[in-house]
Amino acid sequence: MPSKGKHRRPKVRSLSRGFIAVGTGGAALALPLIGATTAGAAQPAAAEKAATSAAAPAAAKKAGPTTYSVVAGDSLSKIADAHSVSSWKKLYQDNREVVGDDPSLIHPGLKLTIGAKAEPKAKAPAKATPASERADRSETRAAVAKTATYTNDLDGWIKESLAIMAEHGIPGTYEGIHRNIMRESSGNPMAINNWDSNAAAGTPSKGLLQVIQPTFAAYHVPGTSMDSYDPVANITAACNYAADRYGSIDNVNGPY
Template sequence: MPAKGKHRRPKSSPFSRGIAAAGTGGAVLALPVLGATDAAAAQPAAVAQPAAAPATYVVVAGDSLSKIAREHSLSGGWKKLYEDNRATLGDDPAMIRPGLKLTLGGKSAAGPAQKAGADSGRADRSERDNASAAEPAVAPAKKSYTNDLDGWIKESLDILAQHGIPASYEGIHRNIMRESSGNPLATNNWDSNAAAGTPSKGLLQVIDPTFAAYRLPGTSMDSFDPVANITAACNYAADRYGSIDNVNGPY
């Protein structure tokens, strides 16, 4: 029996601890063991993706800079969109109109739905509200009328409606045909008004004092102007008879 002695753990060198033995039949191959750090270093570096090119947007009816910036989640809001397209829009951001091509910057990394926290949500809403308030509204297209008796009557009816003055197309047309036969330059030089120096003028034969008293704001100061003449006469007829529709003879 061998003598008792202390059993010592054989020393191993740092080099041997980093080696693994692999058997291949009777031979032994020494393979290096990669640590975690070495393995990570061996991984290929991530390839950076190129930034997306700016997109192009064609303006449609009803668009505004703030609406476009909001719908496309543009970083910087409508102000940045305006600056990026100043060469197209000029010095007035309200000059946006259908058909214009605008360059859109990259979308913000996190849209409103991805922002966490009540404070950030409130700040985002506040920014959108401020942008909407600052964005000049696009004026609606002005209604057009034909430059004839039909157009003059229709424009007059719209103005009268704004002032709450009752009148109908038939009532106005009927009295115009009796008074002037539809001639906006008609002048009466033979009746008592003409003898007094204030001849009746225009489509509804209004004398100057009546025209001055009943002309509606925003209409021409020329009593021969068809719309100004019609609206002044209808205002006078409404004051005296309730409506031009109630007039069926000289008034």
């Protein structure tokens, strides 16, 4: 007879590892035990994630147009890229009323609307000039025409333009006009730019102060020639435009 051996009672292992034994008629299956705290935490986390995902498109839809102030070194292309606008042309179309006819002429401080079409600038209603004041101006112009003579050169063109500008309340000085003329055309009244974006669009810059035809027509000063190559007409129209956009031709120190 075999000798009696020592029999150890098998230890019952704890279910702390997450398994539970289920009887199946003689066999035992070990099933994972899921803690209530784990299951309970998973459901709110999933719900929160779903809610966040659903809210994201809604938040994107609510985002409205914004205003951007142009700084030195900016271009429409650079601004469009930085604000995820589809192209600089779209940004220009939305802000054409603000930018003007030339998309390359944006200046620091200009307010652009991102994500919507900019509101057109409100123009102040023109004030009616009293009949007596109109008569005085007519007499003054007649007197000036009789007494003043101007040389047919750059000096004379600038001085004649300044006299006309004074009649119409357009600001500007001899130095400011002369400085910009020398930069834009070197004093050549027949100068024309056939290579920039304006020329590509069919409206090349012309004359002493390199004005495109739409700008010349919009800011033409009555009493001057309708020819944009005419030196006096070109200067006065350009100064009228500069006064509207920058306060005075004296404030222009680069392409405008």
